[in-house]
Amino acid sequence: MMASSAGDRLLAYRARWVIPVALPPLAGGCVAMRGARIEYVGISVPDGAELVDLGDVALLPGLVNPHTHLEFSDLACPLGRAGMSFTAWIALVTASRGNAEQPRPAPAESIALGLAESRAAGVTTVGDIATAGWQLSHADAAATDVTAFAEVITLSALRFAEALDRVRRNMDDAAAIGMWRGAICPHAPYTVHPELFAKLVNLGTERGVAVAFHLAESADELEMMRDNAGPLIDYLTSRGFWIPGSIPCGTRPLDYLRVLARAPRSLVIHGNLLDDEEIAFVAAQRERMSVVYCPRTHAYFDHPPHPLPKLLAAGARVALGTDGRVSNPDLNLLAEASYVDCEFQSIAPADVLAMITLRAAEALGLAAEVGSLEPGKRADLAVLALPTGRSESADPYEAILGSDCPVVRTMHAGAWV
Numbered sequence: 001m002m003a004s005s006a007g008d009r010l011l012a013y014r015a016r017w018v019i020p021v022a023l024p025p026l027a028g029g030c031v032a033m034r035g036a037r038i039e040y041v042g043i044s045v046p047d048g049a050e051l052v053d054l055g056d057v058a059l060l061p062g063l064v065n066p067h068t069h070l071e072f073s074d075l076a077c078p079l080g081r082a083g084m085s086f087t088a089w090i091a092l093v094t095a096s097r098g099n100a101e102q103p104r105p106a107p108a109e110s111i112a113l114g115l116a117e118s119r120a121a122g123v124t125t126v127g128d129i130a131t132a133g134w135q136l137s138h139a140d141a142a143a144t145d146v147t148a149f150a151e152v153i154t155l156s157a158l159r160f161a162e163a164l165d166r167v168r169r170n171m172d173d174a175a176a177i178g179m180w181r182g183a184i185c186p187h188a189p190y191t192v193h194p195e196l197f198a199k200l201v202n203l204g205t206e207r208g209v210a211v212a213f214h215l216a217e218s219a220d221e222l223e224m225m226r227d228n229a230g231p232l233i234d235y236l237t238s239r240g241f242w243i244p245g246s247i248p249c250g251t252r253p254l255d256y257l258r259v260l261a262r263a264p265r266s267l268v269i270h271g272n273l274l275d276d277e278e279i280a281f282v283a284a285q286r287e288r289m290s291v292v293y294c295p296r297t298h299a300y301f302d303h304p305p306h307p308l309p310k311l312l313a314a315g316a317r318v319a320l321g322t323d324g325r326v327s328n329p330d331l332n333l334l335a336e337a338s339y340v341d342c343e344f345q346s347i348a349p350a351d352v353l354a355m356i357t358l359r360a361a362e363a364l365g366l367a368a369e370v371g372s373l374e375p376g377k378r379a380d381l382a383v384l385a386l387p388t389g390r391s392e393s394a395d396p397y398e399a400i401l402g403s404d405c406p407v408v409r410t411m412h413a414g415a416w417v
């Protein structure tokens with residue numbers, strides 16, 4: 001008789017709290033999995049399962065970070081200083097690429113660091129902006145589900161064909177490898193010509209992939225669109241990147257949202273300065289469009305308060321992202337949720353936790369696969385140590401979001417990583 005392999009054994013993990021996300025928390029709950037799939041979530045132990053008691057921990061679905069820039073994961077701290085001007089920061093980011101005086105590791109190395117840091121933080125699914133192109137060689141990729149958004153930056157019509165070709169190639173490479181998911185990211189209004197933006201959205205539709213776009217992030221960006229003036233135009237002009245007339249005066253984020261809404265799935269990154277009409281538009285597109293709020297990056301630039309409560313009240317789908325280490329101290333997604341839980345007391349903790357799990361999975365179009373603990377979904381877990389000495393009845397959300405619970409183990413597709 002052959003010994004049963006891990007693949008066909010039913011393994012049941014018991015914990016002080018199981019947080020399925022799609023259902024209320026289960027005290028003393030149990031998650032059972034066979035191979036890479038969840039088979040059972042409940043209180044009892046299913047027949048024939050091998051029980052593993054994990055003790056004083058909370059079991060959450062593997063966390064989903066829908067927006068980061070892993071290529072900056074080698075940075076020890078964000079560039080510049082807190083409260084600095086957005087345009088001055090953009091200049092620092094541009095200068096950090098290919099700076100001979102302060103050489104940085106190859107993108108593949110930084111991405112591997114970022115993936116390892118993400119896994120240690122309980123993150124099993126990532127939406128990464130791939131500026132330097134696809135970095136498919138690294139074995140680490142197998143331990144994390146990565147949607148790689150091929151980023152495009154160009155205002156020049158002379159480079160449209162080249163940019164579209166590169167994105168098509170990236171998409172084909174991703175399909176050939178079958179490991180990372182391809183997607184598209186026209187960077188932002190100040191770096192992508194509106195005609196190219198529309199072509200990239202159309203390409204997303206043609207390929208059936210998600211399109212992410214940084215939008216309504218800073219006052220400098222809105223001034224650039226509205227008046228073709230201000231610090232961003234001055235900076236782009238000084239670098240020879242600005243093409244006069246490329247963006248009509250009077251352009252609003254809403255003009256881009258209307259085009260973006262054609263994509264089968266779209267992510268509005270930041271949305272810090274969306275107005276009421278734009279919030280209503282995003283909410284009306286809820287099935288296909290999400291806003292990704294990056295809380296600690298938002299705080300780094302001292303922007304006006306994020307319209308998160310208004311977005312939620314309007315019915316928009318909002319997820320939280322870490323953004324990259326170029327504007328955030330780390331890739332700890334749970335810290336973003338704790339920050340929001342603390343800053344927005346009117347939002348229920350369960351809803352905050354959904355923004356780093358199920359809402360984020362929906363934003364990436366992966367909700368059938370990840371984002372909650374449900375039979376049939378992939379066996380991805382984040383295991384958090386709970387503070388000891390608390391009663392069983394203590395609110396698990398309060399413990400998770402309010403008391404700095406460390407992630408002690410992470411499971412991806414049924415394997416501890």
Ligand SMILES: [Zn+2]
Pocket residue numbers: 067068069129214269323324
């Ligand atoms: Zn970003």
